Structure formats: structure tokens, C-alpha cells
Amino acid sequence: MSLGRRVLFGAAAPALAFVVAAIVTSVVLLGSGDSPVEFWQVVLSVPDARQFVNIVNVSAILYLSGLAAAIGFRMNLFNIGVEGQYRVATFAGGFFAGQAFLPGYLNTAAAIVVAMAAGAAWAGIAAVLRVTRGVSEVISTIMLNAIALSLVAYLLREFGNREGQTIVTDQIQQSSWVPNFTLVPGEDTKVYGLVFLALVAGVAFAVLLSGTRFGFDLRATGQSESAAVASGVNVRRMVVYAMLLSGAVAGLIGMPELFGASHAFGSTIQTGIGFTGIAVALLGRNRPIGIAIGALVFAYLAQQSSPLGIEADISPEIIAVTQGVVVLSVVIAYEVIRRYQARLEQAQVAATLRRERAAGQEVSA
Amino acid sequence: MSSPAVAVSLRGIAKRFPGVVANHDVSVDVQAGTVHALVGENGAGKSTLMKILYGVQKPDDGSITVDGEDVGFSSPTDAIARGIGMVFQHFQLADNLTVLENVVLGAEKLHGIGDKARAEIGRISTAYGFDLDPDELVETLGVGERQRVEILKVLYRGARIIILDEPTAVLVPQEVEALFANLRELKAEGHTLLFISHKLDEVLEIADEITVLRRGTTVDTVEPSAVTSHDLAELMVGAELPSPSTAESTVTDRVVLEVSDLRVQDSDGRPLLSDVSLTIRAGEVLGIAGVEGNGQTELVEAVLGMRPAVAGTVQLGGEDVTRWGTRQRRAAGVGYIPEDRQRHGLLLDAPLWENRILGHQTRPPAMNGHWINRSGARDDSDRIVSEYDVRTPGIDTTAGSLSGGNQQKFLVGREMSGEPRLLVAAHPTRGVDVGAQAAIWDQVREARRRGLAVLLVSADLDELIGLSDTIRVVLRGRLGDELDPRTVTPQQLGSAMTGAGDRSESAS
Numbered sequence: 075m076s077l078g079r080r081v082l083f084g085a086a087a088p089a090l091a092f093v094v095a096a097i098v099t100s101v102v103l104l105g106s107g108d109s110p111v112e113f114w115q116v117v118l119s120v121p122d123a124r125q126f127v128n129i130v131n132v133s134a135i136l137y138l139s140g141l142a143a144a145i146g147f148r149m150n151l152f153n154i155g156v157e158g159q160y161r162v163a164t165f166a167g168g169f170f171a172g173q174a175f176l177p178g179y180l181n182t183a184a185a186i187v188v189a190m191a192a193g194a195a196w197a198g199i200a201a202v203l204r205v206t207r208g209v210s211e212v213i214s215t216i217m218l219n220a221i222a223l224s225l226v227a228y229l230l231r232e233f234g235n236r237e238g239q240t241i242v243t244d245q246i247q248q249s250s251w252v253p254n255f256t257l258v259p260g261e262d263t264k265v266y267g268l269v270f271l272a273l274v275a276g277v278a279f280a281v282l283l284s285g286t287r288f289g290f291d292l293r294a295t296g297q298s299e300s301a302a303v304a305s306g307v308n309v310r311r312m313v314v315y316a317m318l319l320s321g322a323v324a325g326l327i328g329m330p331e332l333f334g335a336s337h338a339f340g341s342t343i344q345t346g347i348g349f350t351g352i353a354v355a356l357l358g359r360n361r362p363i364g365i366a367i368g369a370l371v372f373a374y375l376a377q378q379s380s381p382l383g384i385e386a387d388i389s390p391e392i393i394a395v396t397q398g399v400v401v402l403s404v405v406i407a408y409e410v411i412r413r414y415q416a417r418l419e420q421a422q423v424a425a426t427l428r429r430e431r432a433a434g435q436e437v438s439a
Numbered sequence: 440m441s442s443p444a445v446a447v448s449l450r451g452i453a454k455r456f457p458g459v460v461a462n463h464d465v466s467v468d469v470q471a472g473t474v475h476a477l478v479g480e481n482g483a484g485k486s487t488l489m490k491i492l493y494g495v496q497k498p499d500d501g502s503i504t505v506d507g508e509d510v511g512f513s514s515p516t517d518a519i520a521r522g523i524g525m526v527f528q529h530f531q532l533a534d535n536l537t538v539l540e541n542v543v544l545g546a547e548k549l550h551g552i553g554d555k556a557r558a559e560i561g562r563i564s565t566a567y568g569f570d571l572d573p574d575e576l577v578e579t580l581g582v583g584e585r586q587r588v589e590i591l592k593v594l595y596r597g598a599r600i601i602i603l604d605e606p607t608a609v610l611v612p613q614e615v616e617a618l619f620a621n622l623r624e625l626k627a628e629g630h631t632l633l634f635i636s637h638k639l640d641e642v643l644e645i646a647d648e649i650t651v652l653r654r655g656t657t658v659d660t661v662e663p664s665a666v667t668s669h670d671l672a673e674l675m676v677g678a679e680l681p682s683p684s685t686a687e688s689t690v691t692d693r694v695v696l697e698v699s700d701l702r703v704q705d706s707d708g709r710p711l712l713s714d715v716s717l718t719i720r721a722g723e724v725l726g727i728a729g730v731e732g733n734g735q736t737e738l739v740e741a742v743l744g745m746r747p748a749v750a751g752t753v754q755l756g757g758e759d760v761t762r763w764g765t766r767q768r769r770a771a772g773v774g775y776i777p778e779d780r781q782r783h784g785l786l787l788d789a790p791l792w793e794n795r796i797l798g799h800q801t802r803p804p805a806m807n808g809h810w811i812n813r814s815g816a817r818d819d820s821d822r823i824v825s826e827y828d829v830r831t832p833g834i835d836t837t838a839g840s841l842s843g844g845n846q847q848k849f850l851v852g853r854e855m856s857g858e859p860r861l862l863v864a865a866h867p868t869r870g871v872d873v874g875a876q877a878a879i880w881d882q883v884r885e886a887r888r889r890g891l892a893v894l895l896v897s898a899d900l901d902e903l904i905g906l907s908d909t910i911r912v913v914l915r916g917r918l919g920d921e922l923d924p925r926t927v928t929p930q931q932l933g934s935a936m937t938g939a940g941d942r943s944e945s946a947s
Contacts, residue, residue, distance in 0.1 A: 284811070285810055285811050286809055286810055286811065287800050287801070287806060287809045287810070287811070288809070289811075290793075290796055290800060290811060291800065293789075294786055294789075294797060297786045297787075297788055297789060298782065298785075298786055298787070300782045300783050301782065301783055301784060301785060301786055301797060303745060303765065303783075304743070304745065304765070304775060304777055304783040304784065304798065305765075305766075305769070305797045305798035305799075305800065306764065306765040306766030306767075306768075306769045306770070306798065306800065306801075307765075307766070307800075308764060308765075308766070416837070416839065416840065419836060419837060419840040420840040422832055422836075422840075423830075423831060423832060423836060423840050423841060423842070426830065426831070426832045
């Protein structure tokens with residue numbers, strides 16, 4: 075198939091999904107007596123400088139979360155526990171950095187490693203349960219999310235310091251902070267220094283997946299476990315590795331904000347990023363670039379919806395409907411396009427064969 | 440008494456899947472009130488045919504007549520409405536529900552879910568001697584009882600024509616006797632039974648008529664009184680024994696594969712292979728004959744390291760590989776043509792060039808250490824496509840969109856690359872057209888000349904006799920004596936394959 079055609083097919087599904095999402099959102103708005111016109115005016119307005127910076131920050135974080143989910147999804151391993159892994163990891167990283175065992179950026183780097191290790195370990199529990207006891211990772215990771223929530227709250231109470239309404243770990247020494255940088259001149263809101271982690275993780279994911287034996291084994295297992303086994307893949311080992319990797323990437327999610335803004339782990343940690351990551355991964359078909367686009371779209375919609383209440387008197391929560399419908403319809407649209415594409419390809423093969431046969435007959439005649 | 444009416448008539452049925460022709464020109468007449476057996480090797484098209492009759496799949500061609508009326512089923516619901524029921528080989532029961540709940544599930548409208556349903560289940564159960572308690576939990580039932588629940592389910596839905604898909608495969612001999620007693624009761628009540636099996640002795644015992652399928656089409660319909668299991672085996676695998684290839688022997692004295700006293704068990708500890716010993720030398724093709732389900736699959740998987748050996752050893756070129764994983768064995772030069780290429784040999788949604796890597800993840804040219812060598816894999820895929828005459832628009836086409844023969848040619852080409860020491864080939868030409876078959880045979884012969892050792896499992900006697908230097912028959916997990924393909928007679932093969940003459944052993 076030509077490249078142009080492949081791009082067309084790749085773009086057709088999301089485009090279709092957005093149209094459906096727009097229609098459904100408009101219908102919901104009409105039903106609740108709000109004006110879809112005002113809604114779209116606000117949402118589709120050009121983001122101002124502050125919103126633009128926020129979109130960059132949020133998409134980087136969502137991208138990491140989407141990657142974490144996608145690593146498992148590519149081999150049909152449903153790590154629903156990114157949220158819990160992210161929470162445990164961010165606490166571990168924040169707590170470690172706050173102890174200032176190491177000076178300056180050494181401390182930063184070590185804390186990031188600690189966070190990744192903590193995320194991997196938390197995901198590893200589910201992996202071990204799956205390969206030794208056959209426990210579905212879907213169930214165990216969901217349960218581990220709940221446990222993570224309580225565990226981190228408990229640890230924070232034990233080791234944290236009360237600051238007004240919240241409890242936080244020890245402040246990270248200033249020499250270990252990662253400076254934020256100005257993206258839009260004159261704008262006070264800045265981009266976290268560690269957003270580059272998203273870039274690094276994305277490139278690493280792409281290289282790993284399409285360039286290495288591990289990536290091939292991972293994809294093969296996802297496409298056909300029986301064929302992977304016959305080709306020599308040790309599926310149990312792959313489950314453990316993929317889960318650990320997924321958890322390690324989940325450990326990165328909290329880092330940009332930890333070292334760029336909060337400088338301590340606190341009870342105000344953002345919730346739900348791990349779950350949004352699942353949606354972002356689905357939207358991006360678990361492909362490195364696709365997830366990036368998915369993360370951008372989700373961040374864009376989230377940012378653009380915040381002024382809805384003030385400017386259009388519409389509850390910003392409506393955007394969750396849009397996001398949800400986008401994901402749902404994109405999954406359906408991908409499947410429709412995939413089937414259409416498969417049929418098209420079969421027809422193409424058949425046509426080639428017919429041509430060859432016709433040519434062969436002419437020769438023999 | 441009037442002559443029996445035809446309950447089901449299938450005429451000229453054809454079904455094609457992308458890549459395979461599952462059925463073509465299939466015609467069967469099933470008399471009402473009889474047990475009609477369908478026999479054939481796995482892959483002969485029995486299951487597809489039954490799925491068509493049960494409305495799971497639509498035929499591409501042909502007609503189905505039930506009780507004299509033309510029918511076209513688009514779903515099992517339509518088939519059930521016409522009084523056709525199917526008992527699947529793999530039970531479709533909810534363990535944590537009772538017999539009653541399992542039976543009424545999905546058929547709540549018939550007799551409700553209460554006392555009326557219980558009464559109906561009781562009635563059927565007594566009428567046919569099923570001996571089932573409606574309120575017992577299914578998880579407490581044995582295999583034979585579960586099967587009776589399945590049969591009860593279809594009777595409850597009013598089935599008069601019942602398809603049984605390899606019902607004896609999961610049963611022990613006593614349970615088989617009980618099942619046959621139930622089936623005779625059903626027949627006496629006027630039900631029509633379609634019995635799918637490849638166990639010939641059982642078929643001869645229970646059936647009133649036997650239709651044999653081979654390579655997707657009906658070969659013959661015979662009466663059990665007129666045939667022996669040898670005759671049936673011959674019909675199943677092909678009528679006449681072919682003459683072996685006259686080419687000179689290429690067998691050397693260098694041992695490539697040596698399996699000693701191999702024992703393989705299923706998860707319940709039942710033996711699947713017992714005391715299997717075999718030797719294959721460089722340049723030798725060892726053919727394994729046998730009726731499907733006697734341990735061929737397990738032998739192949741044990742040699743490849745996909746199934747653990749409970750006892751015994753596997754040696755490759757003098758090295759003990761018994762504890763090696765599949766990857767290590769394949770990296771050591773073992774090629775594998777699996778029985779089910781679509782499930783075990785290909786990634787159907789991936790392009791051909793990526794499929795070139797599958798199974799060769801440790802070896803050049805597809806790989807460069809831990810890194811995928813994209814251009815190496817692509818170039819070598821192009822080579823396979825031209826050398827093995829794979830008809831495809833290109834190597835970016837997904838494997839799933841090729842025809843079966845072309846999929847297989849690509850797969851054979853892939854497994855032959857990198858000069859393997861040992862090729863494990865299970866039914867290498869099943870479901871491929873004659874042209875591709877000849878090409879694949881030539882490739883195997885050519886590789887054998889270069890010193891390849893081949894373990895060939897096949898149900899096709901043309902293939903076995905034409906390619907093998909030695910033939911051994913596998914029966915109930917044990918390997919028989921070595922047979923010479925140049926001198927073997929159909930009688931010898933037939934009795935070795937069916938175990939005729941030692942039936943007393945199976946009854947014990």
C-alpha cells in the first residue's frame with residue numbers, strides 16, 4: 075500500500091471520531107439547555123499564552139502516562155494500575171529527594187531512578203501474580219490502585235510534615251530543582267524543565283518497539299501469543315518485563331511537576347492522570363506519535379474548557395463527555411477502518427493473482 | 440414401515456476463507472432417525488461443514504435442505520428454530536450455575552425458569568436415562584455428566600437433529616459406552632444424530648452410515664457393516680499408496696536429532712507420549728504417520744521445547760537440549776513448519792517482511808544482535824518471495840491477506856533460510872493447492888540432499904511415502920517400529936495406525 079494511502083487511513087479514524095464526539099457533545103449541550111455555539115466558540119478559540127504553556131506541560135505528563143499504558147497494551151497486557159504506580163513512585167521519588175542524601179542534580183537523577191524503581195516494583199506485584207498464580211492483571215492492578223492510595227496516605231502521615239491543610243514530604247533542596255524555562259516571552263507560566271523526559275521516553279519507546287528484539291517479541295506476543303511462543307518467546311518472562319517497564323515509565327509521570335513546581339510530595343498530588351493515560355494510549359493506537367497527538371488533544375480540551383464557566387456559563391465538566399466520546403468512537407472507528415483495509419488488501423492480492431494468471435494463459439496459448 | 444426420510448441434505452456446499460478452501464463440493468444425505476458419522480482427519484473440513492449446518496457460518500455455495508425444505512441459516516438461532524442442536528467438543532457451561540440454570544440460560548422463554556422448566560428437565564432426563572439432578576452445581580459434575588447436560592440443553596430447545604462434535608474425545612472408555620447408550624435411546628425416539636469423529640472403531644460401533652471427508656470434500660458414504668477400519672483409514676488418507684520417490688538415499692550416519700525415552704504428560708498427569716525414542720540423521724526424513732490425536736502434536740512441541748519432557752532426553756547434534764527453551768533450540772538451527780500456520784507460524788496482521796523475523800529473532804539477516812535489521816529482513820523477504828514463488832503484490836502486504844498456499848510457501852522459505860540442521864514439519868502441505876505442494880516437496884528434497892534432517896508429521900500418505908526415508912506410526916502416544924516406505928503395504932500402515940489387532944489393550 076502506498077504511503078499516502080496509509081496516512082489517509084491513519085487519519086480517517088481519528089477525524090471520524092472527532093466529528094462524532096462533536097455531534098454528541100452538541101446534543102448533550104442542547105439537551106441540558108446550553109448553547110453549543112458558545113461552547114465551541116470558547117473551546118476552539120486560540121489559546122492564550124498561559125493556556126498554551128499549560129497545554130505543553132499537561133500533554134508531556136499525559137504523554138508519559140499514555141506511554142506507560144501503551145507498553146502493556148502492545149502485548150495485550152492491560153495495566154490499569156498506572157495511577158497507583160504513578161502515586162507510589164512519585165511519593166518514593168519525592169521522599170527520597172527530600173532526604174538530600176546526594177548533592178544537586180545527582181540527587182535529582184537518583185530520585186528519578188528511585189521513582190522508576192518504585193513504579194516498576196508496584197507493577198511487578200501484578201506481574202508476579204499473573205505469571206505465578208494466573209491472576210488477571212486487570213483485577214490486580216485495579217486493586218493495587220486502591221492499596222496505593224491508602225499506602226501513600228499512610229506513609230505521608232508517618233513521614234510527612236503538616237503544612238496548613240496538607241501534608242507534604244521534606245522540601246527538596248533548591249540545588250536539585252530543575253529550572254523551568256520560558257516558552258512564550260513575557261508569560262509568567264513556564265514550562266517544566268523535565269518535560270524533556272516525555273521526549274526521551276517517547277523516542278526510547280519508538281526505538282525499542284520497532285528496532286529491537288525485545289520490541290518485536292512484545293509486539294508479536296500482542297498480535298498472536300501462540301505464534302510468539304512458537305517463535306521462541308518466553309511469554310511469562312515478557313509479561314514480567316513489560317509490566318516492569320510500564321511501571322517504570324509510570325514512575326516518570328510525576329517528575330516534571332515534582333522538580334519543577336511542587337518541590338515536595340504532598341497530599342495535593344494530581345489524581346486521575348493514570349486513568350487519562352489509558353484513554354490517551356487508546357486514542358493514539360499505542361503508537362509513539364499517536365499517543366503524542368492524543369495527549370495534545372486531551373491537554374488542549376482540558377485547558378480550553380476551564381474558562382467555559384466564566385465565558386459561556388457552561389460547566390467545564392462537559393469536556394469530559396467530549397473526551398470520553400472521542401475515545402469510544404476512535405476505538406470503533408479504528409476497527410471499522412482496519413476491517414475495510416484488510417478487505418481492500420485481500421482484493422488487491424486477488425487482483426494481482428488474476429493478472430498473473432491471465433498473463434500466464436496468454437503465454438501458454 | 441416406509442423407507443426413512445432424509446432429515447438433512449447438504450448439496451454442493453463450498454466455503455472459502457481468506458487463504459484456505461475449507462469445503463468444496465460437499466454432499467451428504469442424513470436419513471431421519473439414524474446416527475450418521477462424519478469422519479476425516481483434522482483439517483478435512485468436518486468442523487466447517489457442521490458450523491455451516493448450525494448457522495455459525497454461511498456457505499459460499501450449495502444448498503441445505505432440512506426435512507425436505509430449503510433453508511438458509513444466518514445464525515444458530517435459525518438452526519435451533521429448525522430443530523438443529525449442536526453439542527460442542529468444548530463444553531459451554533457455567534460452572535457456578537446449577538444444571539437447571541445452565542439449561543434454561545438463553546431459553547428462558549420456553550418453559551420459564553421455575554417449576555415448569557424443572558419438570559421438563561426431569562422428563563427429558565428420565566426419558567433418555569441421563570440421570571441428572573437439576574439442582575446440582577455443574578462444577579461438581581464429571582465430564583460424562585457435563586456432556587449429558589450439553590445434550591439436555593439442545594433437547595430442551597426442541598432439537599430433533601443433533602450434531603455431536605467429537606463427543607468421545609474427552610471421555611474415558613466407560614463414559615463412551617454410557618454415551619453410546621444415551622445416543623441409542625435418542626435414536627430410538629426418532630432423533631437424528633450427526634456424529635463427528637476420527638476414532639474409527641467407535642464410528643463403526645455407533646453409526647448407521649459413515650461419510651468420509653478428505654481435503655474439504657466428501658469422498659464416499661459407506662455402511663459400517665460393509666467396511667473395516669482399514670478401509671476407512673484408507674478413505675481418510677487417500678485411496679492408493681503412492682510409489683516412493685526413486686531418488687537415491689541421502690541418509691548419512693551423522694545423528695542430528697536423538698530422542699530417548701521421552702515422556703510427556705498433560706496437566707492432569709495423563710501420558711500424552713510414552714517412551715518415545717527416535718533418531719534422525721543428516722539427510723534423512725523421518726515420517727510420522729498416525730491418526731490425528733495420537734501424540735503427533737505433542738511430539739512436535741516436545742522437540743521444539745514448547746512442551747516440557749517429564750522424562751527422557753532430546754539431543755540435537757549430540758548436545759543435550761532437553762532443558763533448553765524454544766528460542767535456544769531454534770537459534771541452534773531448528774526450523775519449524777507448524778501444523779496450524781495461521782496460529783503458530785505467522786503474524787497475520789503484520790507485513791511479510793516482519794514475518795520474516797518471526798522465529799528468527801536471534802539470527803541474521805533479519806537481526807543484528809539485539810537489533811532488527813530492517814533492510815536485511817526486507818531483502819531476504821524479497822529473496823523468499825522470488826525463490827519460492829510467493830504470489831503477493833509485495834513484502835509490505837500483510838500475511839493474512841495472502842492465500843493459504845502462498846502463506847505456506849513464504850513460511851517454508853523462511854524456515855529453510857539460514858541452513859537449518861533440523862526441520863520439524865507438521866503437515867507442511869495441508870490446505871495448499873497441488874502446485875504449491877509440489878514446490879514445497881521439491882524444496883524439502885533439495886534441503887535433504889544438502890544434509891538437512893527432517894521430522895515430518897503428515898496425514899497425507901502421498902507425502903509420507905514420497906518424502907520419507909523411514910516411516911514410524913504413532914498410536915496412543917507410542918511410536919511403532921520402523922517401516923520402509925518402499926516396501927510398506929496399506930495393510931501394514933492401516934493396522935499400525937488404527938491399532939487393529941490389539942483392541943483388547945484399549946479396553947483395559
